[in-house]
Amino acid sequence: MRATRKKRSAKKKDGRTSKAEKERLQKEEEERRRKEEEEALLIAEQEEQERLEREQREEEERQRLELKDRERREDELNELRFKLEENQSAVNTWEAASREQAEWDQYMLCDGNPNPAVQPEINTFISLWQDDPELQIQPIMQQCALALRLTDELGLLLNPELESAVDQVYYSTLLSLQNLIHNKYLLATEEILNRAKACVDNETGNMQTVVQDDNITLCLWANLNKKPRFKGYHFKDVGLGFELHRQLAMSDIAVRFLHTNYDHLSHLSHRAQEEKRKLEKEEEENTETTLTLPETPRALEDGEMKGEENGRTSAEQADEEIQSLKSERKKSAASVHSAKKERKSSSRRQKEEGEGQIEIETIVEGVSTSAGETDEADSAPAVAVPVTDSREEHVVDLQKYTPLGGVFYFEVFHLPPQSYTARGWEIRQLLDTGLQVFPYQSEPSLVQIAVSGKQDDNSTQSGAVGVTVILPDSVIFLKEPQVARWDATGQHWRTDCIMDTSYSAETRSVSFRMESFSSFTLLQEIYANMPFQSWELRPLGQDSVLFTLNTALSELSITVKGNQCMLQMKDALELAHILGKWMSLSSLQTAMRRAGVNIFVNEYSDKYVTVNKKDPLIEHAVYEQMALVSSSYAFSWSQWNTQCGQEHLVLQVCEQLSASPVPEEAWSLYLLGAQRSQRLNISERSEAFSLDLAEGTEFHSTLLHMLRDSMSPEGRARIDHSHFLYTNTVQKLLSATRVLTFTRRDVYTADN
Numbered sequence: 001m002r003a004t005r006k007k008r009s010a011k012k013k014d015g016r017t018s019k020a021e022k023e024r025l026q027k028e029e030e031e032r033r034r035k036e037e038e039e040a041l042l043i044a045e046q047e048e049q050e051r052l053e054r055e056q057r058e059e060e061e062r063q064r065l066e067l068k069d070r071e072r073r074e075d076e077l078n079e080l081r082f083k084l085e086e087n088q089s090a091v092n093t094w095e096a097a098s099r100e101q102a103e104w105d106q107y108m109l110c111d112g113n114p115n116p117a118v119q120p121e122i123n124t125f126i127s128l129w130q131d132d133p134e135l136q137i138q139p140i141m142q143q144c145a146l147a148l149r150l151t152d153e154l155g156l157l158l159n160p161e162l163e164s165a166v167d168q169v170y171y172s173t174l175l176s177l178q179n180l181i182h183n184k185y186l187l188a189t190e191e192i193l194n195r196a197k198a199c200v201d202n203e204t205g206n207m208q209t210v211v212q213d214d215n216i217t218l219c220l221w222a223n224l225n226k227k228p229r230f231k232g233y234h235f236k237d238v239g240l241g242f243e244l245h246r247q248l249a250m251s252d253i254a255v256r257f258l259h260t261n262y263d264h265l266s267h268l269s270h271r272a273q274e275e276k277r278k279l280e281k282e283e284e285e286n287t288e289t290t291l292t293l294p295e296t297p298r299a300l301e302d303g304e305m306k307g308e309e310n311g312r313t314s315a316e317q318a319d320e321e322i323q324s325l326k327s328e329r330k331k332s333a334a335s336v337h338s339a340k341k342e343r344k345s346s347s348r349r350q351k352e353e354g355e356g357q358i359e360i361e362t363i364v365e366g367v368s369t370s371a372g373e374t375d376e377a378d379s380a381p382a383v384a385v386p387v388t389d390s391r392e393e394h395v396v397d398l399q400k401y402t403p404l405g406g407v408f409y410f411e412v413f414h415l416p417p418q419s420y421t422a423r424g425w426e427i428r429q430l431l432d433t434g435l436q437v438f439p440y441q442s443e444p445s446l447v448q449i450a451v452s453g454k455q456d457d458n459s460t461q462s463g464a465v466g467v468t469v470i471l472p473d474s475v476i477f478l479k480e481p482q483v484a485r486w487d488a489t490g491q492h493w494r495t496d497c498i499m500d501t502s503y504s505a506e507t508r509s510v511s512f513r514m515e516s517f518s519s520f521t522l523l524q525e526i527y528a529n530m531p532f533q534s535w536e537l538r539p540l541g542q543d544s545v546l547f548t549l550n551t552a553l554s555e556l557s558i559t560v561k562g563n564q565c566m567l568q569m570k571d572a573l574e575l576a577h578i579l580g581k582w583m584s585l586s587s588l589q590t591a592m593r594r595a596g597v598n599i600f601v602n603e604y605s606d607k608y609v610t611v612n613k614k615d616p617l618i619e620h621a622v623y624e625q626m627a628l629v630s631s632s633y634a635f636s637w638s639q640w641n642t643q644c645g646q647e648h649l650v651l652q653v654c655e656q657l658s659a660s661p662v663p664e665e666a667w668s669l670y671l672l673g674a675q676r677s678q679r680l681n682i683s684e685r686s687e688a689f690s691l692d693l694a695e696g697t698e699f700h701s702t703l704l705h706m707l708r709d710s711m712s713p714e715g716r717a718r719i720d721h722s723h724f725l726y727t728n729t730v731q732k733l734l735s736a737t738r739v740l741t742f743t744r745r746d747v748y749t750a751d752n
Helices: 002-109 119-131 137-157 165-194 266-291 297-340 371-378 443-452 585-595 616-629 703-708 713-720 724-737
Strands: 207-212 216-222 232-235 240-243 253-260 401-414 420-422 425-427 465-470 482-487 492-494 498-504 509-514 520-525 534-541 544-550 555-561 564-569 633-636 648-655 668-673 677-679
Touching (some): 165 216, 482 509, 564 724
Antiparallel strands (some): 207 216, 232 240, 482 520, 534 544, 534 633
């Protein structure tokens, strides 16, 4: 019993000891936690104090740097302005001297060719050429080549806005030359067809011939045997072919392809669309003016009277312009008309149905159109308001699409009477009507479209004419080409009345069917390369730089040396005629656009491309300064440029005195704005964007002075000795591409 009581007593004692131990340990733990919390609080307070002190120092330092920047701002801006004005003055002087030298060189040539800027000379040339009785194709092609050079020179002299009377004269002369070129080829075509029987092909029983030079390709086919089973013909050497309906295969006809490497039609559509925009803008302004007038009876009455007067004035001015230009057209047509004793050429076969127009004009065989009427329809200045069409969606927007590869004039004519031999004499019937258009149109589809607004492909397949075109080897199509036909009435390209279009990438050929014979062209999106994916501007030496541009569809580079540029692009055999060749920037821009590689923006580009909206004045100022230092500094795109707002630009910069690529770790980020420039404390690989100033750097009012802080003596020497023509060329290249605005790697268009 005693032992049992002792055990119980010991257990109670152990329990009391264990409980006390737990309480002691708990108190120690609480004390430790309290000390840790106090220490953490002290550390936090200390860190907060240090942070506040650091921020205060940074703010004081920032204020000091901003004050320093403000104090020297005027001097920096004046120095930059003086440098830019000095360069621009030198460029202007050089350009004026170059123009004078070019005029003198042309004068000293004494080759008999006219100066298109001298109106008496060009008028004399046109008059003499109109009266020239030459009808053979080879001499005519030589004459047309000279006329084309004159039109190109006129295009350089011409202000697209036609603001002055001189520009109006230049434009009228340009139209006259273009009309005359077209009619000379028509006369040569007639001369060839007059002797088609003498050139018959023994294998086919018909006449087919191809004549070409650097500017045009003329394909003629004359139907001499009229076999009902004839389907079509393919000019293999030039990649053009056609298919005919049986009705045509049984008729006395001749088919002509005239493929011109130049485009004398699209500028008419540009003028028409531009005039339409101006009229719409004037109407909007008149409407806004009317809406803002005070709502008093007298004021409203005055406003109505003014509106009527303005309306009458605008209408009278428009009528005067239209009548004036029509008069010019008639004069030009009349002059051309006299070239072959008032010979008459062909006109367009088709007539466009207007909005809500149900009446269909019956096309009767034998009805023809004169050469003068053809010229008036095809070459009418586009200031006339286009015909209203209920299907405006089919009108090609030339601010979004561009014709490539020239124009294909696809026409069918009555075959002129052929000669025959009687009693040893060759007898030929001579007509004074000129070459006559053979009227042909898929009539069922016209009625259906006019009545229902829809086109039944099944009802027009048999009557439609087929065309096959191998893409010209001097242009590159980044996307599948589209086909558009010329509407002479409305003065624009249209995509309707074209069916069964197919494209073969393997053979680079396009096949389609049309309801009638019509001029057509191949279209590509102007902005297929935009927005850009990345870009880099890297110096190659004194007054030399390499501009590299990556797009979603291509990669190219432009080397600038002095005021000359050279394009390089991989896997682009179609561009062999311009790749690796030195030319001026303006010539390169023209050549690239014509070849289908457009990287240059215009005033409408931002309406069709998703861009980084930036202040245009800041952007232009940055391009000017980039050009000034481009002999020593490399520049590249930055992903942060999309996150810095419209009032700032971000780009990567690095001094690069060798021609080798820039190491990735050598780039620095710079933030540029209207007030100041600064180097950022982040890199291209940072996780987030920050405006923190890089350590050891200062604010400056210009990029030029910002870079001078870390510029090497050799780099500064290069910049100081940069030629003004080189600087001007680089600045124009950057301004033409606007890479700081049109580069977005995060954006892809649906078609890309």
